[in-house]
Amino acid sequence: QQQVKQSPQSLIVQKGGISIINCAYENTAFDYFPWYQQFPGKGPALLIAIRPDVSEKKEGRFTISFNKSAKQFSLHIMDSQPGDSATYFCAASMMAAGNKLTFGGGTRVLVKP
Amino acid sequence: NAGVTQTPKFRVLKTGQSMTLLCAQDMNHEYMYWYRQDPGMGLRLIHYSVGEGTTAKGEVPDGYNVSRLKKQNFLLGLESAAPSQTSVYFCASSSQASQPQHFGDGTRLSIL
Numbered sequence: 001q002q003q004v005k006q007s008p009q010s011l012i013v014q015k016g017g018i019s020i021i022n023c024a025y026e027n028t029a030f031d032y033f034p035w036y037q038q039f040p041g042k043g044p045a046l047l048i049a050i051r052p053d054v055s056e057k058k059e060g061r062f063t064i065s066f067n068k069s070a071k072q073f074s075l076h077i078m079d080s081q082p083g084d085s086a087t088y089f090c091a092a093s094m095m096a097a098g099n100k101l102t103f104g105g106g107t108r109v110l111v112k113p
Numbered sequence: 114n115a116g117v118t119q120t121p122k123f124r125v126l127k128t129g130q131s132m133t134l135l136c137a138q139d140m141n142h143e144y145m146y147w148y149r150q151d152p153g154m155g156l157r158l159i160h161y162s163v164g165e166g167t168t169a170k171g172e173v174p175d176g177y178n179v180s181r182l183k184k185q186n187f188l189l190g191l192e193s194a195a196p197s198q199t200s201v202y203f204c205a206s207s208s209q210a211s212q213p214q215h216f217g218d219g220t221r222l223s224i225l
Contacts, residue, residue: 100172
């Protein structure tokens with residue numbers, strides 16, 4: 001049973017465009033929702049994270065939108081650049097239970113120049 | 114500033130062989146985690162530790178054992194490797210549960 005479902009699996013966007021990745025979760029006890037960026041041959045690196053008491057968080061060109069009632073959250077990459085080409089993972093966890101991350105399946109993003 | 118270091122980076126094993134993957138962190142973090150990454154499935158938690166001398170099972174613990182004898186090291190062992198354990202293994206650490214996890218660059222393991 002996949003507790004965090006991520007879509008799409010892959011995404012191609014033109015330079016300057018907007019990349020949107022969506023995730024849905026099932027466990028209402030989750031209270032921490034991070035997004036990770038991974039380049040080939042490297043480990044995931046934290047990009048941005050949100051708690052359920054906030055509906056939106058923005059850091060530079062990256063924005064998380066969170067809908068608690070729908071149990072969904074999404075990552076928006078504004079003004080996408082070729083350097084943003086990577087695999088993105090959403091995740092969810094319960095802080096009080098050791099912050100064990102449950103990951104989505106990943107989205108491979110390709111930004112064309 | 115090394116962060117989280119995993120050794121080895123690559124390894125090929127034959128079915129039935131055993132090996133140990135080492136994770137070392139120099140950030141004095143309490144929490145450490147082992148994940149495996151398979152195509153289309155994201156990362157899945159194998160085992161984790163909330164402090165020196167403690168270990169606990171994650172989502173997919175079968176076939177693996179771990180030890181945390183020193184705070185800075187977290188070892189993942191495969192007693193009898195199986196082809197289903199072919200994967201990329203990532204170690205992560207965090208200072209406490211409310212802090213982000215920092216990942217190493219992974220160990221690519223192939224079992225023939």
